[in-house]
Amino acid sequence: MSSSSPNTGREVHLASRPVGEPVAGDFALVEVEVPAPGPGQVLVRNRWMSVDPYMRGRMRDVPSYVPPYAVGDVLTGGAVGEVVASRADGLAEGDLVLHGGGWREWWVGDADRATRLDVPAGVSPSAFLGVLGMTGLTAYAGLVEVAALRPGDAVFVAGASGAVGSVAGQLARLKGASRVVGSAGSPEKVRWLVDELGLDAAFDHHDGPALEQLRRVAPDGVDVCFDNVGGAQLEAALRVLRPHGRVALCGAISTYNDESGGDPVHGLGLAVGKRLTLRGFIVGDHEHLRPRFLEEVGGWLADGALRVRETVHEGIERAPEAFIGLFTGAGGGGKVLVRL
Amino acid sequence: MSSSSPNTGREVHLASRPVGEPVAGDFALVEVEVPAPGPGQVLVRNRWMSVDPYMRGRMRDVPSYVPPYAVGDVLTGGAVGEVVASRADGLAEGDLVLHGGGWREWWVGDADRATRLDVPAGVSPSAFLGVLGMTGLTAYAGLVEVAALRPGDAVFVAGASGAVGSVAGQLARLKGASRVVGSAGSPEKVRWLVDELGLDAAFDHHDGPALEQLRRVAPDGVDVCFDNVGGAQLEAALRVLRPHGRVALCGAISTYNDESGGDPVHGLGLAVGKRLTLRGFIVGDHEHLRPRFLEEVGGWLADGALRVRETVHEGIERAPEAFIGLFTGAGGGGKVLVRL
Numbered sequence: 001m002s003s004s005s006p007n008t009g010r011e012v013h014l015a016s017r018p019v020g021e022p023v024a025g026d027f028a029l030v031e032v033e034v035p036a037p038g039p040g041q042v043l044v045r046n047r048w049m050s051v052d053p054y055m056r057g058r059m060r061d062v063p064s065y066v067p068p069y070a071v072g073d074v075l076t077g078g079a080v081g082e083v084v085a086s087r088a089d090g091l092a093e094g095d096l097v098l099h100g101g102g103w104r105e106w107w108v109g110d111a112d113r114a115t116r117l118d119v120p121a122g123v124s125p126s127a128f129l130g131v132l133g134m135t136g137l138t139a140y141a142g143l144v145e146v147a148a149l150r151p152g153d154a155v156f157v158a159g160a161s162g163a164v165g166s167v168a169g170q171l172a173r174l175k176g177a178s179r180v181v182g183s184a185g186s187p188e189k190v191r192w193l194v195d196e197l198g199l200d201a202a203f204d205h206h207d208g209p210a211l212e213q214l215r216r217v218a219p220d221g222v223d224v225c226f227d228n229v230g231g232a233q234l235e236a237a238l239r240v241l242r243p244h245g246r247v248a249l250c251g252a253i254s255t256y257n258d259e260s261g262g263d264p265v266h267g268l269g270l271a272v273g274k275r276l277t278l279r280g281f282i283v284g285d286h287e288h289l290r291p292r293f294l295e296e297v298g299g300w301l302a303d304g305a306l307r308v309r310e311t312v313h314e315g316i317e318r319a320p321e322a323f324i325g326l327f328t329g330a331g332g333g334g335k336v337l338v339r340l
Numbered sequence: 341m342s343s344s345s346p347n348t349g350r351e352v353h354l355a356s357r358p359v360g361e362p363v364a365g366d367f368a369l370v371e372v373e374v375p376a377p378g379p380g381q382v383l384v385r386n387r388w389m390s391v392d393p394y395m396r397g398r399m400r401d402v403p404s405y406v407p408p409y410a411v412g413d414v415l416t417g418g419a420v421g422e423v424v425a426s427r428a429d430g431l432a433e434g435d436l437v438l439h440g441g442g443w444r445e446w447w448v449g450d451a452d453r454a455t456r457l458d459v460p461a462g463v464s465p466s467a468f469l470g471v472l473g474m475t476g477l478t479a480y481a482g483l484v485e486v487a488a489l490r491p492g493d494a495v496f497v498a499g500a501s502g503a504v505g506s507v508a509g510q511l512a513r514l515k516g517a518s519r520v521v522g523s524a525g526s527p528e529k530v531r532w533l534v535d536e537l538g539l540d541a542a543f544d545h546h547d548g549p550a551l552e553q554l555r556r557v558a559p560d561g562v563d564v565c566f567d568n569v570g571g572a573q574l575e576a577a578l579r580v581l582r583p584h585g586r587v588a589l590c591g592a593i594s595t596y597n598d599e600s601g602g603d604p605v606h607g608l609g610l611a612v613g614k615r616l617t618l619r620g621f622i623v624g625d626h627e628h629l630r631p632r633f634l635e636e637v638g639g640w641l642a643d644g645a646l647r648v649r650e651t652v653h654e655g656i657e658r659a660p661e662a663f664i665g666l667f668t669g670a671g672g673g674g675k676v677l678v679r680l
Contacts, residue, residue: 268589280613
């Protein structure tokens, strides 16, 4: 099979809907024929694909903001690849594109569903699946718009070593937060947050009750909580938030394998007297921020103010394992990607 | 003791901080000397005083948006009375005033801490402690500003027969909600909500799980929840709220006798995908709405569009009982007042 004229390619199908934590048997690697692109279409050789926690929700057969994946069908998700054949104006062979046809080696689709990428010098194309893509925009929108971050605010990022959290913590600092603290799942990640990403303090959530840990690193309270975790860490945040504090509810990875909407949260009654705002959001509602986001975050990435860690798995056959690792904390932190 | 020259009067002191539900022994009725008003002060014969759930929080010795009551000292709260002596410009004998020196028969204080009332024909002065006072403004601010009610929204008022809830439900209807449903604590209150206040449907929270009940009365979901209850009713609301739904967290009477910040709330994770906003508020932050509120709500009260129920206890010695009844559901619904 040559890069320019494939006959077949491999893709990952949803073999069965996971019950609780996803396992390898929920996925199937399938060899399929790759069609030739039709009029207005392109054939893309995928180079990178993203695995994201939100995909767990799509594996469930319930109505949500995105339709569920179908059992027996190929999965989808963000991918970056190279156009190897084009029957569309505006995209030519050799162009790098971002599109939603991940979980497969080759993608054939309408050119208007792919975005041509201008990759700045020194930046990996994979950044468009992470810090310069949906992941980074999620962090940006959550801080800037949902939590209405103001210079001088103290910020707690729950789940600060993950793909979104590691950008959110750094953005809070770069946007003038007075203090940024975070939580992670290992001593190594805690060191990374403080030593490399520049957070003021961080804690390992295995080290004791979240409230004790958070009070230790944020003794004067916080104004903003960027929550990727839910459960006990969100409860701790409700306790330490100052009056008029804001919580951006970005996701609750502790709950994605749980049908009930997550662990119960104690202390929500505190939101009344403290006039707290808790707001759930999904990045798709904040697309209008993208130009500002690319300019600001692209600048910080180019000048080194913003650091990125990627955990890279090699080969489509490793994609299920990469995805499963999101929930076990097995990864090294930062953005999890599969290189194809 | 004549109305115009008292020597002594009775007032209610906090004898001890309640543990759990307040009991009679937490209060003491004390006879005290009534001082003559100093320069700039007025002497007021209180006619009505308010008992409110928020006062339970002030009986606890914790920092909050209002300072705690002191053990052994007189309680405070909203009252309406008649000026019987004035050493201040702008207030004269015979004026009716609203002020914060409740829980006592006579109040002596600075005139600038009292508001002269123009009581419209057909309206009881007690309305300024209820529908035209803090209670009504709370309902108005919660709907209009905190929950950003829009015409066509479907609304659920949790605790719809209480002082604030009974105004909130009617205001939602008058402001163009497509459907208004509520919960209450007895079949009689449920009938009152539907037959007299004009709610589309209501349920008795004793009749079964809140989620089942709420799904029955709001089968198509709701856009706004005005929450006075917390706990299971708030959980039910999280389930039935539509995308972009808003929750005004006004208080959680189910939690006020509980030190932990209330019952745990399940399902907060649903707020992410549904992009829900939950916002705690206190009325004092929304004082700027008062002119609009008085015009709109005063008009609806005058023309009969808005109905009011008062549960009136007679005599200062009944004030503790009136307050305790707020938490036991013993009252008849609507605003609870003490006539002095």
